[in-house]
Amino acid sequence: MAVEHFTIADRQWASVRELGRGGFGVVHEVVGPDGERAAVKVVPKTPKSEREHLAADLRDVRNVVPVLEIDETTTSYLLRMPLAETNLRSYLNARGSLPEPEAIAIVHDLATALDDLGRVLVHRDIKPENVLRLAGQWCLTDFGAARLVDASTDAITHKYTATLDYAPPEWWRHEHYEVEGDVYSLGVLAFELLTGTRPFPGPMPEDLRRQHATNAVPELSGVSPALADLIVQMMAKAPVRRPRPRKVLAALDRVTQPHSIPAPGATALQHANLAVTRHRDETQAAEAALAQAWAERLELAAFGLDQLDKIIENLRATILDNADHTKVVGDNLHLWFELSGAQLMFSLVDDVKELQWRKEMPFNVVLTAQIVVNVPAADPTGWSGRSHSLWFCDAVVLGEFAWYETAFVDQSKQTDWCPYASTVCEEVVEALTGELTPIRVAMPFSEVDPAEMTEFVDRWSGFFGTAVTGTLHRPDQPIEHDPTGSWRTS
Incomplete structure (x- = not known):
């Protein structure tokens, strides 16, 4: 060769x-x-x-x-x-977790580099593979991912950079990335030096994104409270809460001072201070998790509204193609068809901002709508028509959101609409979770796919047509089709 x-x-x-x-x-x-x-x-x-x-x-x-x-x-x-003696990854593979004094010395060397680098570069890829032993010091290398500080907000700085196991929350959110991001990565590395494992194990990129963005730092057992406190601060979710490299150095110097072994009272204070830091970290993690969940729901809602628009547009086209005397009022989120006194109405009921998040629900609901057919005049029993719910939810497979049609009945009384549509109210939650309640699910949860609308459009065109001719009546049986097993219970 x-x-x-x-x-x-x-x-x-x-x-x-x-x-x-x-x-x-x-x-x-x-x-x-x-x-x-x-x-x-x-x-x-x-x-x-x-x-x-x-x-x-x-x-x-x-x-x-x-x-x-x-x-x-x-x-x-x-x-x-220069040719280095070894890199930190090889060193860790041979040694496993390191004694606290040795781990502190390595973090001190790297924090020193960050303190100087912060004026010029953001490294953006701190990990053991990029730390080399050279002339008795642990040194940072591989500045290929680095960007000048003034350019650290450019979109390109997010496109090619970072090793996922060490990337700070702001990298995952495609946000501004400065030296505080390097401090976070150094905190992850410090955790690994002391424990032999990374704080967030993944393994998949989506797992790592969630863990770095929303999980609190795991407990560092067997580590002095002052050092554990520092690492938790370095890994704060919000960049502004992380210490700058100079403060990291000062904190490490205090831990390693010859007289740093505290008296019992000081030890108790350090543990108390660590408890406060951990509580703040857990609070920030919970807030970040809530914010992320909200952002994800907004994205889902936007997709759901787009799908809903296609569903209703298909229904509108079918009705007008077959009954051009139909009067149409409103838009696709609040639409009203009328012909010879019969009405077919559609409306968005709850958007993502209004819908309650109920922990008892067996699945997640992001949007709710209803579709209603009213007969021209109430029949002798007082029946006005029927309404069905359309829920944008993951009723069948966890995380797979689609529009599902269903309906409900109240077995304790006759209602004007039977079956009827409902939002996510307490009584409906009880019906879905098997609680003893007169409210029952009246029809299976059936997906309404904008790409395959034949059954849905034909059913509601039929309901509307028979309402116009006066042949639509209250169902003989409130529960027309057995819904058992059509939604997931966990």
Whole structure:
């Protein structure tokens, strides 16, 4: 196999072995003509790599791996760097969790780098793979994901960057990302150093997004309360609540001072302070979870309204194609058809802002609507017509939202409409959860798919047509079709 050679500043370097690969290039151990050994990173020229960021002037920044020389070919940038002893991932794989003093020393080295870097760069990809042991210090490397501080709000800074296990909540929300995001990632790394595991295990990207955005930091057992308190603060959900790198350094210095072993009273205060910090973290996590759930419901509602518009437009077209004397009033969210005194009405009842979130509900409801047919004159029993519910919900499969048609009856009395539509009220919740109540589900939950409307449109065209001719009557049996098993109970 041919030896790969690199020319950097007119000097030839021969590859000894490949040290690793990442999202921004391949690193080789190389040897020069005089026997000097170094590392060369080969970074392909793409929109992800910019020379000014790969070789930013970091001469005054402590605890970073410097780029000694940079050159380029037609396809790649070539970065020559000192050859490190090891990287932190390999070190952790060999050691597992680390003693507290050693973990503190590593975090201190990296916080020192962040304190200096914060004036120039946001690193954006702090993880053990990007931490190297060099001249007795743990140093940050791989600035391919970094962006100049002034550019940290650009959309491109979110497109290509971050390792999901260490990404801060603001990255998942595509928000402004400054040095506080690096502090969060360092907090995740500190947790891993002390426990041998990451605080949020995923495993899937969606799991990691939810955990970083909405879960409180797990308890750090066996760790001094002052250090645990600091790590929880570093991993605060809100960036403004995280300490800046200089405050992280000051807190670490206090923990490692020779006289830092506190008296019993001070220990009790530190535990109390940690309890307050953890309570705040749990509160922020709960608030973040609620905000995320609300945002997701709004997205679902927008989709549901779009689907509903298609459903009603199909019904409107069928009615007008077959009965052009029909009077139509309103829009697709509040629509009224009338012909010879009979009425077919549709309306959105509860939107996402009005609908109550009921913990007892066996499934999630985002929007409710109703469709009603009124007969021209009440029959002798006082029956006015029938109405059905349309709920945008995940009634059948958890997380799979669609419009479902159903209806209800009250077995304790005759009602003007039978069956009738309902929103998510207490009595209906009881009917869905099997409680003893006179309210019953009168028809199976049936999906109304805008792509397959034949059955739904034919049924309601038929109800409307028979109401016009006076042949629509109260059902002989309130429950016309057995609904058992048509919705999930958990």
